[in-house]
Amino acid sequence: MASNYTEASIKTLSSLEHIRLRPGMYIGRLGNGAHAEDGIYVLLKETVDNCIDEFTMGFGKKIEVEVEERSVRVRDYGRGIPLGKLVDCVSIINTGAKYDSETFQKAVGLNGVGQKAVNALALSYRAQAIREGDTKVVEFEKGRLKSESKVTKTTERNGTFIEFTPDEALFGKDFRFRAEFIEDMLWNYAFLNRGLTLTLNGKPFRSQNGLKDLLTKELNGEPLYPIIHLEGDDIEIAMTHGNHYGEEYWSFVNGQHTTMGGTHLAAFREALVATVRNHFKKDYDAADIRQSIDAAVSVRVQEPVFESQTKTKLGSTEIGPGGPSLKEFVGKFMQQALDTFLHKNREVAEIIKGKIEQNEEERKELAGIRNIAKERAKKASLHNRKLRDCRLHLGDRNPRAEESTLFIVEGDSAAGSLTSTRDVQTQAVFALKGKPLNTFGLTKKIIYENEEFHLLQSALNIEDGLDGLRYNRIVIATDADVDGMHIRLLLISFFLQYFPDVIRNNHLYILQTPLFRVRNKKVTQYCYSEQEKQAAMARLGASHEITRFKGLGEISAGEFKDFIGENIRLDPVNLHHLYSSDELLTFFMGKNTPERQEFIIDNLRVEKDLIEV
Template sequence: MTEEQIANNDSMYSADSIQVLEGLEAVRKRPAMYIGDTGVKGLHHLVYEVVDNSIDEALAGYCDHIEVTINEDNSITVQDNGRGIPVDFHEKEQKSALEVVMTVLHAGGKFDKGSYKVSGGLHGVGVSCVNALSTLLVAQVARDGELFQQEYSCGIPKEAVKVVGTTDKTGTYITFHPDGSIFTTTEYKYDILATRMRELAYLNAGLTISLTDRRVKNEAGEVKKETFHSEEGLKEFVRFVDSSREKLINDVIYINTEKQGTPVEVAIMYNTSYTENIHSYVNNINTIEGGTHLAGFRRALTRTLKKYAEDAKMLEKVKVEIAGDDFREGLTAVISIKVAEPQFEGQTKTKLGNNEVMGAVDQAVGEALTNYLEEHPKEAKMIVDKVVLAATARHAARKAREMVQRKSPMSGGGLPGKLADCSDKDPERCEIFLVEGDSAGGTAKQGRNRAFQAILPLRGKILNVEKAMRHKAYESEEIRNIYTALGVTIGTEDDSQEANIEKLRYKKIIIMTDADVDGAHIDTLIMTFFFRFMPQIIQNGYLYIANPPLYLCKKGKVEEYCWTEAQRQRFIETYGGGSENAIHTQRYKGLGEMNAQQLWDTTMDPENRTLRQVTIDNAAEVDYVFSMLMGEDVGPRREFIEENATYANIDA
């Protein structure tokens, strides 16, 4: 955007740009409809909604710095150096434009094409939704040499917009206190916000985002603070995601262009692993279910690489047929596109449906990749050799996979012998526990409710799929048993490697391991398997981790299970007068140390248990963590474990 265009747009951005689509009444009644849920995810979504407004200013060319602060009382402050929300009089609503933006759902400049070409915000519910779900929100706007302010409570203005000072700056400053009567927790997690801010910095090259946590101070009394800034954007992003893998070629294949009116930015790397890792974004939204932009990318990659290899006569001696999947093995890519009116669909409304985008991405990737391959023949040969190796391995995997299919219940091959199935056959009501070892498996079989709970004992640690070729995974008995028990098939007639979960037999899959380091390792191995081989299970919300207690504390007739060291200390303070010797403590080193009734009461009974759902809120971060934890490089893994050693389990 030229300086003249920016100046013209700036003068046009006023109360008239603010369009109102609907009222706020329903937000407090049904908050989950607007922000996803009222737990940790929804709480952090409030921050993203406010930050999205500032990102929109950056996309339009008016803002290059955003500051996010977690205050001592768990309130949040977001400030930017954009133009500032208009404060002049809104004719239709008969009030200040600031009040309209802050109190009316779907009111904002992003609905006026003259103000913003594209904007983020998955649901577009905007800052008014945050306002409705906050006990107190203070909005300040630096604009036209003055500092304007308005305060709200639960979305209702406490006063009219007023001038509270003068300033030579521009921008918007929002401070909000989430409503504890709506959210199950109001405690912000620094790491969750840091992950998203880092991602936004990569997706918006040149933008600086700082995150400050005033709740945490070091010995010198300095608060915790990180600044995220990326000059190279997606190039740096794909290097970060791939940093734990061995590179096949050192180059990042980078594309930044506009096709058919759609800005397309892509960064590609190849590594020596056996998995495909593609992370796609639309207007900064992580489209974890993919969509038309991903389809366009895959189509272009397969077509272009195949044509190059055939023209260079590299496939003449290859005895196996090469399929689309082979071209993407060992590929890591980040795709970021901007769409004026995105249409989202799918289970979590994170799948792009705009048909016109497919052709735009296909054209952009095809042209750029053709140029790269012609200009880099050495790297091109390494990529094609990797593709041929993948095709050869896939043919070996097909034989191993057919062994899985033959044992599948849908093929009449029966269920695994170790599986204790439940009597109910409705997947919506059924759950399966993947349990470490025969001993704990036996206890779980005795303690379960046979009507809807199935038990599959696993022998020791399952194969680390991060470091194994696919056919090795299919040859593993424990992995075959998981596929067979779940009723999941792999691949179709077109030789795809994708899991088919249409006939999934359980809609709750619960990993139940010991509450120790070995248990945490097994949790991570199983989560890695699902993330790499059956991501749909996680995307649909079917994967959980059981949470067994660490201790049983007794004093006289008083008994209490404790899941954390802090809970045990509280019991000692309450019933032992602070003396550990006055309390009898049983430490559960493994599930097998509990009897069947104890295991049911604490870990399996739906009325009393605590399950932790495994989610993929940020696929790129999860990809990086799994490749780092389960890969070859020891250094980053040791550092991660030391930083997170206080957690009993590592949760995605």
């Protein structure tokens, strides 16, 4: 029977209640800190953004961040929040000084929402403002004011001090801050704000060369030519080409890392093509110009419009009210600055021209075999059962589309167990016939010549980039033995070589499967480590028995249901230092057998055989 829809059904929430009920509107996602995009880092970013706005306006050249596993403290040396408005500024939504361009110009914080969301989603929150020898402290719990001090005298320097602990009721009991993600965040702030020093638990982050330093840090392999670094009023660009596949960009607006790009990045990509065509007086294909590019783009915009509160994608079309369009602004800068650079640096210009022509040659070579490969794939898909697809896919207009998952498994046995117990709405299975090809050092042509990899690429729909990706999660599910580990490495190498954006955008995972089953006549427990096994043995007493799982095929369909459902354990593959992946791939997947053999011998660890009871 349908519920009655009456006046009593209508509710009005306070801003605090709304933030806690719908946190996704304010911080994008929750998460436990395992991903750089998880909400706890957005809370930190919102706090540091306010400090950056102070620095941008010329106040305070140092920002101190201290992080424990679950708590954060941020201190800046700006003007300090006006003491009489301290409570309002950290707790009442739509309160702030950034609604006009007088107090803050080209700021990141715009809507008077960010710090209020931090407060509302924190178990405990403390703010202290220091201004001209006076200070005041306010403390909150889950967004509700608990204490407010009187204004007292102090000898501390001006600024603002924020301390908070995210609420485990929202972020989970196992959430924690991971230093590597925070370091990346602070490096980005340093690259974009020369003259600013940030510290993380005392470790300094400072840049002298801006985006050139960023690109140097992030590059995947050696660049084909020295980084081109171009600067102008409200714009900075660093770029080079490499030998990787795809296009790699880092884009920023007013010091904000726009991870999803936006109008400024689109303007740069278009301006790059136009400038190169005009310089060489040749109508090169846009894809050939941009293939293998590494570029960082930063613009400063007055009153920017982002597509969400998390500010990951710019929607503004103008550089400021009454100013030129972003497309015109970026295009004019590129036409002048890049064209002038290429005229002055003919050696670099010739390298770029050679790279474009190499890309063109490879593209035409691939075009010749793509149609043959696609026809073969069509025929193969009619007669093989490699892909057991699901009904919902990433991008579908369905709330569960984000759950879409493709499991890549070895062999029919594991595929059978997984297929019979999966959720057919959101979980698909792709079965490998054995160990896939080692693709290290091979060109993209191999994808079309190797039926298995071409079928996998087609299943994922990533031939032309991630826009058409059909699954939000790609999960490598292999046996917990040497062969399984080898297959895992081969697949990671495949993605890293040809589709690094799959990893960079957090779509690739490793499935954890239990190593042991410990049970007695009443209780069964699955254990993922030796420690969990020992704990289970202690709980179940002397009557227990232990089964050691060596492969997915050994796990029955009935048991598998527990491991890919709500309690699924996934390890994200996030090659944090992606710039060193060439070196890693060369060592682990290349033809350096003696060195690798020596490494294995030096690091070999022999564990006692596990005796089944």
